[in-house]
Amino acid sequence: MKVLVPIKRVVDFNVKIRVKADGSGVDLANVKMAMNPFDEIAVEEAIRLREAGKAKEIIVVSVGPQQAQETLRTALAMGADRAILVKTDERTEPLGVAKVLKGVVDAEKPGLVLLGKQAIDDDSNQTGQMLAALLGWAQGTCASKVGTTGDRPRSRAKSTAACRQLSSRCRRSSR
């Protein structure tokens, strides 16, 4: 089974961001960028699936500027097999990214798409859900554990807990 993992280049989680003096946006000049931490978890999970023999190939994809190449290279260094950059200098938003990812899914035909819960710059938590809807695929959100039955992926999430408790469980247990 091929696994597709979309990743996003965001401001490093340690950096304290500031608003530009003219108020037009966040000051990103010479600020350290890195892979979104939730996407790192997704890449790590894909690698574990491959090591367990459940996945054959891991493809990472990023929709972003030229420098997102560095983020893709980090994923390759972590163990991904192939990387795709969809280059754009526009500001990306979940629906647009989901539509682009649909195109990638149609071309690559993976059996599973693993996404980070949310990007730490916009905190949207929307791209995965929108992608599933566009594809007409099943979705498991805020997954704390991922496995397979036969070769069909299965995820488990706590459905009774409040949303915030859910997110913190995802963060702690999706290692």
Place this chain on the structure above:
Amino acid sequence: MSEIERESMEFDVVIVGAGPAGLAAAIRSKQVNPELSVVVLEKGGEVGAHILSGAVVDPIGINRLLPGWRDKEGHPFKTEVSDDQFLVLGPNRSVRLPNFAMPPLMNNHGNYIVSLGNVCRWLASHAEALGVEIYPGFAAASLTYNDAGAVTGVITGDMGVKRDGSHGPGFAPGMALLGKYVLIGEGARGSLTKQLIAKYRLDDSREPAKYGIGLKELWQVKPENHKPGLVQHSFGWPLDMKTGGGSFLYHLEDNQVAVGFVVHLNYKNPYLAPFEEFQRFKTHPAIRKTFEGGKRISYGARAITEGGWQSVPKLSFPGGVLMGCAAGLVNLPRIKGSHNAVLSGILAAEHVAEAIAAGRCNDELTSYEAVWRSTDIGKDLKTARNVKPLWSRCGTVIGVAVGGLDMWLNTLFGVSPFGTLKHGKTDAASLEPASKHNKISYPKPDGVLTFDRLSSVFLSNTNHAEDQPVHLQVKDTELQKRSEYAVFAGPASRYCPAGVYEWVDADGNGIADEPGHADARFVINAQNCVHCKTCDIKDPNQNINWVPPQGGEGPVYSNM
């Protein structure tokens, strides 16, 4: 170190540290011989993350490394020095020293005010374009040797080790990077440098290494207070005449002002807190107006070498060389070292490339050690060699005046009436027991112009994984209690710019100022560490050993 199977990679040149020296060496190696395989290891999360400097850069090194750099877009040298001021501060007033009295080497005409971190990022892009492999996020933790006792490479630190030393779930053993030659560009008081100096006795018959601690803040000031190109140096208040140090204040582009303070670490009074002196300095009437209505955007600190000409150790060892601040090439009165770092990187690369072309490997580059004193690096350091000893012996006013005179004599006649003065004791041995000194009462921070340590460390973006071995190794905890606490009143809690060290009683109250508590406990908040190395230098018993934590951690300095 337990016997772990380690992967290894082989290169021609292994460089430790992506600072100006390391990157200049990488670029020059590829310029001389594009076929060389060159790798640069950097413990910071990205190139520039651990670079902190004023900085007013003399472009002599960059001009030699990358001729024609001015004509290409994208270089960081946007602000030329336009106004140079030297002030002597009293508690309320300031006196400006006449520029014509300054020796020529102090003149900043033609120099640039830059963020050295941005210069390193720019150099790194040049290096990568030439095919150099740069690996940020990897700390070179130890060295490898061959049977002849020569250095053959470095081993990166293990990742994912838990605090008790066992392997965590993310454990990844460090890799060995082997090279024909290993060039060390770790900066002041590097951890591998320390091991090399001890092993090969590189400091035999040299003066002891001397250091200062430099603290820096980057501010966004109001446009009416901003004068791009202004360089201001001061000494005097708030330090007393017996403590060396001074300030810098540089106006960069985009309404940014870099302000900082250096305290010479051979100070005697264990109650002195360099961080607090820095905060207090900003309140001086001549200084505070620049920052009115401004916002502090970054903070950091780093040790700076001050020993100069007479303290530079033997720079070549079997298998490699020291460069840059690891070699101790800062010119103290000019407060500049990056130019010598770049020049030493170029020099090292040229000697390494020559040796490799002759078929040599892992031997001693004696030619590098033999020649550096007659190059521009040596000429720069020789003229200024007596300033620090004179300052330390004669106090600030007389020391600086006589030091200035000495520099003039060296410039005009090439000789000094003092010969080459010695430095005396090491910085650690200079500290005196608390009983000989009085406490200093520092004003409380106001949160607008002056700040406390913790909110400052916050701005350095420093971060370390909690569950890892503490990288500040106290060799003898009993000695720390009966000496550092009981005799010296816990100076670590004062000289550390990041609030790493505390002496607390059983209830957790800070008791460094009260030497009598039997239940005193030394707390090390290692995750606050900004990798300045001051503790390694100043602990009076040399009881603290700084080793690199996991790669990719520590501060993330932007535009510093």
